[in-house]
Amino acid sequence: xxxxxxxxxxxxxxxxxxxxxxxxxxxxxxxxxxxxxxxxxxxxxxxxxxxxxxxxxxxxxxxxxxxxxxxxxxxxxxxxxxxxxxxxxxxxxxxxxxxxxxxxxxxxxxxxxxxxxxxxxxxxxxxxxxxxxxxxxxxxxxxxxxxxxxxxxxxxxxxxxxxxxxxxxxxxxxxxxxxxxxxxxxxxxxxxxxxxxxxxxxxxxxxxxxxxxxxxxxxxxxxxxxxxxxxxxxxxxxxxxxxxxxxxxxxxxxxxxxxxxxxxxxxxxxxxxxxxxxxxxxxxxxxxxxxxxxxxxxxxxxxxxxxxxxxxxxxxxxxxxxxxxxxxxxxxxxxxxxxxxxxxxxxxxxxxxxxxxxxxxxxxxxxxxxxxxxxxxxxxxxxxxxxxxxxxxxxxxxxxxxxxxxxxxxxxxxxxxxxxxxxxxxxxxxxxxxxxxxxxxxxxxxxxxxxxxxxxxxxxxxxxxxxxxxxxxxxxxxxxxxx
Numbered sequence: 001x002x003x004x005x006x007x008x009x010x011x012x013x014x015x016x017x018x019x020x021x022x023x024x025x026x027x028x029x030x031x032x033x034x035x036x037x038x039x040x041x042x043x044x045x046x047x048x049x050x051x052x053x054x055x056x057x058x059x060x061x062x063x064x065x066x067x068x069x070x071x072x073x074x075x076x077x078x079x080x081x082x083x084x085x086x087x088x089x090x091x092x093x094x095x096x097x098x099x100x101x102x103x104x105x106x107x108x109x110x111x112x113x114x115x116x117x118x119x120x121x122x123x124x125x126x127x128x129x130x131x132x133x134x135x136x137x138x139x140x141x142x143x144x145x146x147x148x149x150x151x152x153x154x155x156x157x158x159x160x161x162x163x164x165x166x167x168x169x170x171x172x173x174x175x176x177x178x179x180x181x182x183x184x185x186x187x188x189x190x191x192x193x194x195x196x197x198x199x200x201x202x203x204x205x206x207x208x209x210x211x212x213x214x215x216x217x218x219x220x221x222x223x224x225x226x227x228x229x230x231x232x233x234x235x236x237x238x239x240x241x242x243x244x245x246x247x248x249x250x251x252x253x254x255x256x257x258x259x260x261x262x263x264x265x266x267x268x269x270x271x272x273x274x275x276x277x278x279x280x281x282x283x284x285x286x287x288x289x290x291x292x293x294x295x296x297x298x299x300x301x302x303x304x305x306x307x308x309x310x311x312x313x314x315x316x317x318x319x320x321x322x323x324x325x326x327x328x329x330x331x332x333x334x335x336x337x338x339x340x341x342x343x344x345x346x347x348x349x350x351x352x353x354x355x356x357x358x359x360x361x362x363x364x365x366x367x368x369x370x371x372x373x374x375x376x377x378x379x380x381x382x383x384x385x386x387x388x389x390x391x392x393x394x395x396x397x398x399x400x401x402x403x404x405x406x407x408x409x410x411x412x413x414x415x416x417x418x419x420x421x422x423x424x425x426x427x428x429x430x431x432x433x434x435x436x437x438x439x440x441x442x443x444x445x446x447x448x449x450x451x452x453x454x455x456x457x458x459x460x461x462x463x464x465x466x467x468x469x470x471x472x473x474x475x476x477x478x479x480x481x482x483x
Contacts, residue, residue: 266351
């Protein structure tokens with residue numbers, strides 16, 4: 001995240017709330033093997049889902065995309081291996097098929113029963129398990145079984161992340177492309193139970209405000225992370241479960257006294273590779289109340305690790321720079337989760353000062369949702385966060401130690417949801433938040449003078465009073481577009 005001075009920036013390249021910055025040293029030689037955090041292995045499954053076990057006993061990847069394999073069109077990248085490509089079966093052996101993704105492979109099935117381990121809805125066609133009732137798209141995804149997803153403490157359908165930008169009706173087919181399921185799975189709807197009223201697709205904003213201490217020259221620095229999410233709520237008997245997919249994330253420094261964003265010196269940018277490779281959040285409500293204004297319900301707490309593989313996220317420790325130097329086994333769990341070929345998770349500092357920061361993190365979230373009306377829910381965000389920077393380029397920007405705590409103004413960290421159409425996409429969520437897509441595929445926030453209405457209040461819509469004209473307005477009218 002951005003800061004006000006060079007010294008502060010070296011410590012504030014930290015994503016707080018749901019995100020953090022940190023990773024490996026960059027001075028001198030490149031990081032080495034297990035002592036520098038690479039994952040040891042004896043078989044490919046030790047590296048799943050992001051690599052294979054190399055001859056040197058460490059997880060690695062020959063490629064991430066086909067272009068990494070050399071001559072264009074001659075190879076495709078399959079499970080991080082370069083394999084010959086094909087366009088028709090005659091280019092493969094008699095026992096193989098030419099997979100729709102352009103490589104020779106063994107058949108997945110010979111009869112429908114061979115596909116039932118995936119689902120009894122699948123059929124065997126041309127050696128592939130497919131679901132004939134759905135339409136395959138051209139959007140690629142990397143299919144993972146529920147067991148592979150659970151190994152990383154992710155939801156069973158973690159492979160769908162590559163498809164959910166387009167809406168909750170899409171999922172990742174075993175063929176490796178997104179499929180259109182025609183409708184959103186909202187669970188077993190029982191209208192006799194209160195929980196049914198909450199089922200649907202929602203847009204959400206989650207803000208996490210913190211105060212960093214122990215910084216040089218200044219007593220503290222306030223920062224806020226803002227997450228825009230596409231949320232599905234499924235009924236589960238008397239309760240429901242929320243699954244929140246991250247559409248966009250950005251970080252700001254702010255002045256709490258004036259409620260002003262202060263990114264004058266630099267700001268921390270979160271790469272799309274980071275956003276697309278974090279977990280889908282999952283929160284449960286066991287007993288949903290009647291959907292009436294003022295109704296309150298507590299969710300379960302969700303834990304997530306980023307840039308490190310932890311079996312017990314709540315209780316296991318993260319890797320630190322000192323542990324890397326000491327060859328501590330905690331750092332053997334660090335992995336390139338954002339698939340950018342660099343250590344752990346990467347964020348970028350831009351502005352007057354520039355840096356690349358690597359980090360590992362664990363955080364959790366829990367909410368006490370309040371019903372505003374049938375289309376709006378809100379809650380103070382109860383979050384925990386621990387993170388360590390593990391390195392960066394240049395290394396003068398790396399903060400080896402700091403302390404962070406929830407901001408004293410508790411209502412600066414909140415979770416707000418607005419009901420959307422079931423076909424809603426991430427683009428719809430961005431539009432609701434007053435953002436627009438740019439020609440580069442990135443997003444551009446609303447003018448900063450409107451931040452105080454969107455990010456520092458529990459109010460959902462208004463009416464607000466303009467401090468200059470004293471006219472009243474509603475956020476949903478997007479008054480910044482009328483200036």
